Amino acid sequence: MFYKLVFRNSRRERKENGLFFSSLLVAIVAFYIILSLPYQDVMRFLARMESDAVNRLLAMIPAFYGLTLCLMFFLIYYASRFQLERRRHEFGVYLMSGMRRIKLFALLLAEDFQNSVAALLLGLPIAVLLSELISLLTARLVGLGIIGHQSSFSLTAALETAAGFLLIKFAAFLILSGKISRQEIGTLLADQPEGVRPQKPWPVYAVALIGGIGCLAAAYTKAIRGLAWYHIMEMGRTLFLGTAGTFLLFWGLRLPLGLLARRKKSGRHLHVFHFRQLQETVISRSGALALGSLLLLAALCFFGAGVAISRFYGEAEHILDYTFVEEWGERSAEEIRQALQEQGLEEQFSHLFEVKVGYIRTTEDYEHAFEMKPVLEALDELQHSSDTSADSSEDSWRNGSSLQNHLRQYTYPHLIALSGYNELLAAAGLPELMLGEKEAALFQDAEFANEEDVELLNTILKTRPKAQLDGQEITLTGEVQTASIVTDRSITLALALILPDEAFDYYTQENYDIYLNGILAEEAYAHDGLMAAISSLNEKLDAAGLPYESYLQNMGRQLFYMVAASYITIYLAIIFLLIADTMIGVQFLTGQRKTGRRYRTLIWLGADYRMLRQSARKQINWYFGIPTGIAACSSLFGIRALLNGLLSSRVRSNMSEMMWISAAMIVALCMVEYLYLAAVKRISDRYLQGLMEPEREE
Amino acid sequence: MQPILKMESLKKHYGKGKNVTNALNGITFQVMPGEFLGIMGSSGSGKSTLLNCIATVIAPDSGSILMNGRQVQNLKGAALADYRGKEIGYLFQNFELLDNLTGRENILLPLSLHGVSEKESGRRLAQLARYLEVEEVLDKFPTQMSGGQKQRIAAARALILKPHILLMDEPTGALDSKNAKALMEKLSGLNEREASTILMVTHDSNAASYCNRILFIQDGVIFHEIRRDLPDETRQEFYARILEVLAQLGGGSANVL
Numbered sequence: 001m002f003y004k005l006v007f008r009n010s011r012r013e014r015k016e017n018g019l020f021f022s023s024l025l026v027a028i029v030a031f032y033i034i035l036s037l038p039y040q041d042v043m044r045f046l047a048r049m050e051s052d053a054v055n056r057l058l059a060m061i062p063a064f065y066g067l068t069l070c071l072m073f074f075l076i077y078y079a080s081r082f083q084l085e086r087r088r089h090e091f092g093v094y095l096m097s098g099m100r101r102i103k104l105f106a107l108l109l110a111e112d113f114q115n116s117v118a119a120l121l122l123g124l125p126i127a128v129l130l131s132e133l134i135s136l137l138t139a140r141l142v143g144l145g146i147i148g149h150q151s152s153f154s155l156t157a158a159l160e161t162a163a164g165f166l167l168i169k170f171a172a173f174l175i176l177s178g179k180i181s182r183q184e185i186g187t188l189l190a191d192q193p194e195g196v197r198p199q200k201p202w203p204v205y206a207v208a209l210i211g212g213i214g215c216l217a218a219a220y221t222k223a224i225r226g227l228a229w230y231h232i233m234e235m236g237r238t239l240f241l242g243t244a245g246t247f248l249l250f251w252g253l254r255l256p257l258g259l260l261a262r263r264k265k266s267g268r269h270l271h272v273f274h275f276r277q278l279q280e281t282v283i284s285r286s287g288a289l290a291l292g293s294l295l296l297l298a299a300l301c302f303f304g305a306g307v308a309i310s311r312f313y314g315e316a317e318h319i320l321d322y323t324f325v326e327e328w329g330e331r332s333a334e335e336i337r338q339a340l341q342e343q344g345l346e347e348q349f350s351h352l353f354e355v356k357v358g359y360i361r362t363t364e365d366y367e368h369a370f371e372m373k374p375v376l377e378a379l380d381e382l383q384h385s386s387d388t389s390a391d392s393s394e395d396s397w398r399n400g401s402s403l404q405n406h407l408r409q410y411t412y413p414h415l416i417a418l419s420g421y422n423e424l425l426a427a428a429g430l431p432e433l434m435l436g437e438k439e440a441a442l443f444q445d446a447e448f449a450n451e452e453d454v455e456l457l458n459t460i461l462k463t464r465p466k467a468q469l470d471g472q473e474i475t476l477t478g479e480v481q482t483a484s485i486v487t488d489r490s491i492t493l494a495l496a497l498i499l500p501d502e503a504f505d506y507y508t509q510e511n512y513d514i515y516l517n518g519i520l521a522e523e524a525y526a527h528d529g530l531m532a533a534i535s536s537l538n539e540k541l542d543a544a545g546l547p548y549e550s551y552l553q554n555m556g557r558q559l560f561y562m563v564a565a566s567y568i569t570i571y572l573a574i575i576f577l578l579i580a581d582t583m584i585g586v587q588f589l590t591g592q593r594k595t596g597r598r599y600r601t602l603i604w605l606g607a608d609y610r611m612l613r614q615s616a617r618k619q620i621n622w623y624f625g626i627p628t629g630i631a632a633c634s635s636l637f638g639i640r641a642l643l644n645g646l647l648s649s650r651v652r653s654n655m656s657e658m659m660w661i662s663a664a665m666i667v668a669l670c671m672v673e674y675l676y677l678a679a680v681k682r683i684s685d686r687y688l689q690g691l692m693e694p695e696r697e698e
Numbered sequence: 699m700q701p702i703l704k705m706e707s708l709k710k711h712y713g714k715g716k717n718v719t720n721a722l723n724g725i726t727f728q729v730m731p732g733e734f735l736g737i738m739g740s741s742g743s744g745k746s747t748l749l750n751c752i753a754t755v756i757a758p759d760s761g762s763i764l765m766n767g768r769q770v771q772n773l774k775g776a777a778l779a780d781y782r783g784k785e786i787g788y789l790f791q792n793f794e795l796l797d798n799l800t801g802r803e804n805i806l807l808p809l810s811l812h813g814v815s816e817k818e819s820g821r822r823l824a825q826l827a828r829y830l831e832v833e834e835v836l837d838k839f840p841t842q843m844s845g846g847q848k849q850r851i852a853a854a855r856a857l858i859l860k861p862h863i864l865l866m867d868e869p870t871g872a873l874d875s876k877n878a879k880a881l882m883e884k885l886s887g888l889n890e891r892e893a894s895t896i897l898m899v900t901h902d903s904n905a906a907s908y909c910n911r912i913l914f915i916q917d918g919v920i921f922h923e924i925r926r927d928l929p930d931e932t933r934q935e936f937y938a939r940i941l942e943v944l945a946q947l948g949g950g951s952a953n954v955l
Binding site: 261270271272273276277279280595597598600601602603604605606607608611 | 753755775776778779780781782783784788790794795796797798799803806807808810811812855
């Protein structure tokens with residue numbers, strides 16, 4: 001009998017709380033996917049090349065898992081509390097029938113365990129399949145067909161998922177059932193009224209509403225102007241204003257909802273009823289709704305920022321396929337070239353050219369080897385004029401000032417020989433750089449050069465300013481050069497001078513490094529694709545013992561950033577979204593069941609199913625719409641702030657594009673919200689249909 | 699004169715096999731326009747089942763219920779909703795007010811359900827609120843009202859659409875004697891003034907003494923019927939007669955075996 005009861009109750013529980021049960025399934029899937037990340041094809045590939053970074057990321061995964069387990073614990077605790085509250089009367093009846101408290105505890109434990117096992121049995125296979133699919137899909141998307149697919153199934157990940165999930169379920173259960181089984185039978189049997197919340201005069205709510213909007217506006221301003229990143233205190237203030245603003249706004253919302261309820265709408269059925277229902281929920285649960293909205297905001301920010309960042313990393317400019325470095329091995333560039341020829345590998349390249357990079361060797365006065373006072377003075381002037389001009393913006397002032405500081409510290413720049421650099425430009429299909437005898441061009445790696453800075457410098461360079469190189473005057477000319485001089489995108493030069501070859505030889509005293517760059521010929525990769533061609537050439541180069549850096553390794557690095565950013569942010573976004581939506585959904589549905597008597601009264605008064613359904617659906621739209629709307633609005637500012645703070649200056653110039661990507665993501669997530677909304681509506685419809693069935697009330 | 703409500707051979711049973719309970723076992727009676735009919739009986743006698751059948755909350759197994767000559771069991775969809783809201787008014791023992799709506803909003807709820815404009819019923823609302831003495835609590839929420847006020851608000855809600863018949867299920871069950879008396883006086887006054895038809899199920903002999911006629915039900919059949927001899931018989935005398943019948947019902951020969 002006991003087991004029959006356990007079986008029946010847990011089945012009923014799953015059926016009645018389908019939404020919560022589905023959320024648990026999604027949580028299990030998310031847990032497994034993040035835990036099986038090391039076994040994904042992309043990660044296996046990356047681990048071969050970037051083992052340090054990958055290991056560091058993988059070491060962080062247990063921390064992420066722990067954090068999300070804690071968050072899920074709160075969701076499970078919250079949702080289970082509502083469910084157990086609903087069954088108080090039933091527990092009272094069990095106890096009245098002579099069931100011992102320990103047996104009631106065992107009954108609840110067995111029910112909970114059965115449900116958890118059901119969720120795991122259903123969730124884990126889905127998780128394994130999905131993880132496999134993601135592994136295949138990401139490998140294909142990033143063009144890693146060459147690495148060969150291996151199953152991403154991990155028993156450890158499955159066991160860890162099960163253990164973590166059961167642990168939080170058990171912990172939540174222990175606390176809740178302890179509370180319930182300690183209560184008096186009389187208390188359990190009696191209906192627990194919601195309790196009337198004391199109403200405050202309307203001006204109090206009006207002040208809260210206006211205060212909330214004010215706080216949010218202040219937080220938005222701080223976020224969008226990038227002020228939040230100035231100092232930790234400023235960031236704290238922004239977060240505090242945003243959080244307090246959201247809570248105040250939700251607390252004050254009862255005023256406009258009350259006004260909406262009072263607005264006379266004679267043509268609409270149950271207009272007053274559904275606004276009063278909404279108002280009541282907002283009154284009793286404004287805090288939970290505000291929290292839900294903040295979680296949605298976090299999900300939207302993570303998702304939007306994650307996708308925008310990953311898009312940037314995927315878009316790194318690519319000219320060179322190979323760089324052979326003389327200093328890495330004992331062989332000189334000429335020897336490497338010869339070795340390539342001997343191995344018959346030279347014809348694989350369409351371009352094979354040397355880029356020479358060196359230091360100023362004619363002086364040891366590192367503090368004054370290079371000075372460009374006219375450039376700094378011109379920047380000073382620009383800064384001064386933007387200080388006084390009416391339309392000066394804080395941003396341009398900051399740009400001018402930071403660029404000046406940046407340029408001032410480079411008194412001993414790298415030198416690049418013009419001939420090699422021009423070959424690089426030719427390979428990239430760019431026009432050649434022409435320099436006279438006493439002329440030089442400024443080089444800044446793309447990583448350090450944002451569009452505004454480059455524009456500013458180009459304006460100054462047009463005036464052909466003079467500079468001093470080891471006491472000799474040279475003219476800076478042309479535009480700022482930014483093409484990468486080697487394959488490895490992690491090797492960057494913050495500032496360098498491009499000099500004609502003779503001048504380069506003189507200043508470096510012919511003591512320089514040679515980077516032998518190669519670009520694969522189209523025929524070499526036309527058949528299998530670039531990645532496969534590089535991969536097979538790498539094997540041959542390894543066999544020949546040649547030191548090299550290939551685009552594949554470089555891409556691996558970029559891919560690592562992309563995968564790390566997108567996996568973790570999207571994982572967190574899903575978890576936050578799940579918690580927020582389940583919280584709001586479960587809250588609405590339990591509230592609806594708690595006020596089921598009202599719906600019955602409406603039926604007695606002549607309401608038909610269509611009217612009730614319409615009213616409940618409207619309530620659901622508002623109930624989800626308010627927190628989602630506020631979160632979506634805040635996320636536009638939040639994502640901008642995140643991108644402002646996290647991205648390098650070069651990428652910031654693509655801000656508007658990234659904001660569009662983020663906006664698209666927000667729309668995508670709002671569609672997920674819509675799906676959730678539809679699920680909640682279906683459950684609500686089913687419940688109302690059940691109420692329409694006559695029942696004996698004697 | 700045509701009866702407003704006619705029940706014929708109404709049967710309803712609950713349970714299966716050996717556990718069958720015949721809640722209604724072929725009940726037949728009529729309610730005439732302007733009549734204040736009471737139905738009394740012990741717990742489980744079938745009186746609430748009867749009321750619920752008329753209110754279409756449960757369907758009878760056999761027999762017919764005719765409201766103004768129209769078969770109630772055949773009503774579906776909009777016609778059924780209209781019947782529930784416009785042809786009958788229902789007053790519950792526990793008031794069943796929506797506690798998140800003000801008194802006024804509760805009373806006007808049937809209007810919004812049946813698409814009646816508030817302007818039309820504004821006068822009716824004012825009239826009812828004055829008559830039932832609930833004007834001062836119209837803008838209060840049920841939690842801010844006394845039991846009597848709640849039941850009078852519920853009565854106003856049941857009457858706002860001028861139903862053909864008012865069904866009352868133990869309307870005084872949750873009230874103290876003072877509030878119960880006040881409510882019954884108001885309802886009986888309404889019956890006299892507006893010739894409203896009322897069908898009341900009750901245990902309370904005092905409340906029943908306001909009726910014109912009382913049907914006593916036992917084991918799903920009408921066991922006895924008494925009629926107040928108006929205008930000669932006073933309410934106190936009618937009350938004494940009710941007690942007599944109840945004494946017979948509770949301790950008479952019918953229950954000895």
